[in-house]
Amino acid sequence: MEVSLTNNILAIVTLESNKDKVEGGGAPVFYVEDEEELEYVAMLISRLTLSMAHNLGNGVYILVKH
């Protein structure tokens, strides 16, 4: 049987400069160098975990499986 964690934050991706906006908690935090890496990492984790990347509008991306 397949068990998956839905409607939870699976991972957080953000720029190194946004460190003060995110605190580690239930989900792993990925700090990235620039926008391009941000995009790529978010997309990759999204595909791999079958989750959706959401842009919180403040430079922080969260990955949530719906």
Add this chain to the structure above:
Amino acid sequence: MIIGSILLGTLARLWMLKIDYRQYPGYPHGYAVHLTLGMIAAGLGAMVLPALLEKDYVAITFLALAAQQFSNIRGVEREFLNHLEETELVPRGTAYIEGIAKVFETRNYLALLVALISTIGFKLFEWYGGIIFGVLTALILQNAMREKVVKDIADVKVVDLEFKGDEGENIAIGDVIIMNVGVKESLEYWQKNGIGIVLDPKDDNARATLANTGQRQAILHDVATQLGVRLDVGVQDYTPLARLNLDTGRVVIIIIPIEPDEKWIKKAVEKTPVLEGSKRRPLASEAGHAAAD
């Protein structure tokens, strides 16, 4: 007389299979199953009148057995579609499946009724009476069983998507934000290929019906099956969604169809059946009617 009635009942069942292409998955084994069961149903129906004429009243009890059998059909069909559900990119939703399963059960009763009434025709007149009675019954029943479609309860419009937020990450139609997409590449794809659909309910009954998530999922499924949907496992960003405008009761849908043909998208939405399980009629109740203004 009996054979003629069975034949008519079975033909009625076949005809009902044919006119409903959409609810039918279209696999040959399915045809075989439903035709055979339709024939059995017609056989039982054809037996009723002769049994009564013979004063064999006990024989009527086999109708109870028939009812039992046919409710099994609903179970079979439901189970089948539920199993398939996992493999659908855009699922039908349980409400749609229940609706389809129920239709399949009902149609066996219809085959039974057609056979029963055509035996009466055979008895009263000659063979032509049976045929006329049978065909008429099939036509009348089919008309009576006609489901409403979305077109009857809502106005459908195809609109452009709006993108809100700093980087346009929120996909919206009017005031309703439907989806937040983080990945830029996906966002650009939505901007280029995304299509918005607005369903404007015609009255409060329609509003309550469209608010049902099962009904919305059915619409999504129907559009996705007919116009295609750019979607795959692992690509969640392009999932079609249907959301409600809480102020107006409008349903807003976003989708990336493979065939972005507005006219036919509208058609596909309009032709989606209104599900029996989703149908609400608040206006029919005293409180609902009085509260609506």
